[in-house]
Amino acid sequence: MKTSGLDKIIENGIKVLLEIFPDEKYLYFPLLYSAIIWAVKRPKEWKKQVFSWQVWVNPDRLQTKPDAFILEFFKNDSSLAREYEQEIKGNDLKTLREAFLRLYPLVGLEDPFLSGLFFEELESKDFRRIVKTFDERVRKAKKDISVPENQTYFIESLKTLDDEVLSLSTQIISESKVRKAIARILKKQIGKKYE
């Protein structure tokens, strides 16, 4: 199946060449050979390129802040200061630190995604509800985000494949194999009809 696929491509190539250059049979071999070898070599180069394409992870910000920073965060925002008045007075840093982990990205850094997700709570200044439901809602929201159907900007030429020729591509593995196939088919076709 795979070999016949290669044979078919060579045979088609010969048919075309016979029509265009009926008298220049000496061109058939170099033309077919160079074109197919080019096609054989390119995936190797491409593979090398893809494997050497390095992807990285963005580092995150440092999450662990000093107590003074956390206290300042709660004192600085009047709504937060009102809501956490008791904890600030009592220097309850355990509670404040826990709340800070959820509220700092929203109130401090103004994360657009989180601001949208907790819009109502932010409007009503219901900070404790944000803290209570934060982990679960963020996890759920991330899970529910759907993947767009069409990402048109992606290289379309890589998308549609023909399985038969795909299987052929794994068959074309060496130059000698291609050379032998061309020689065999050329001899068969040209020899039979024209010699």
Added chain:
Amino acid sequence: MNNPVSNNLKKNKFGKGLKFCIGIYLSLCLLIFSSCVSHLKEAKFYYDQGEGHLRLYQTEEAMASFKKAVEEAEIKVKNHASAQLYMVKGLSEIRLELWEEAERSFLKAFSLGYEKGEEWAKELSLFGLASTMEEFGLEDSALKVYEGILGRSNLTPMTVLAAQKYMDISLKKALQMPEPECKKELMKLIGKAEKLTEKDLSCGYFHYVQSQIYSHLGRYRKSFEEAVMAKELGLPSEEIARDNDLQIIFCYKELKSICSPGEWDTFQKIYSRWVKKWHWKDSVTPHWKTR
């Protein structure tokens, strides 16, 4: 006898034939391109796109891209498994907080093995595996891995990643210690952070790390200077840049309360120049702040 008309005809035919042949084999070539490694390219593409969105605080788009990367990888690992493909899958799963799946992906990547020239991918997989270990409560083991990467990696992006994780866990541990040990630990950390900065003075993130640790030590002037350096050199994401801005403001406020009037006057002049340069609304309001 040479006939010019016939020669031209032949040349035209030759040109057309050549084009036709190239056409045939170009089609073949495209199909071959799309075979065994395109899945990796696609998965990498979507993963990279996701990280790009994250840098810009575009969480929704980032999550969609990571999902697409996982989707691409899942379809293709069945027939064309490779360590890099599992690595990309694992990294995307971490971003999607699919910790168990991520751990499985990294273990699979290691079982397939990395070839020469793929050291970066191997280190990244190790980092990913350590992140999943950390998530499952094996903080000490993860810390050792981060420390190992920090000590031996020659790849700056890897050092940056390991530094962030190592410093964050170490700071958390230090804050749980009683006062003298805590300070000792913080001094140790600042020493490490300084070494990182010396290694690569132009890396804004290392200055950011230093600034954060100085802040824990209550050395606000140093923290301020390092944060300014970080801002000027550039930081890897909008989130970190904003965090760094808030660090600058925090230092400004703390210095205001501890400086002598003369010191404060000098500092304020310097600070005002920076605020003007950054186009902040005022001394305590960065341009991005809306609340």
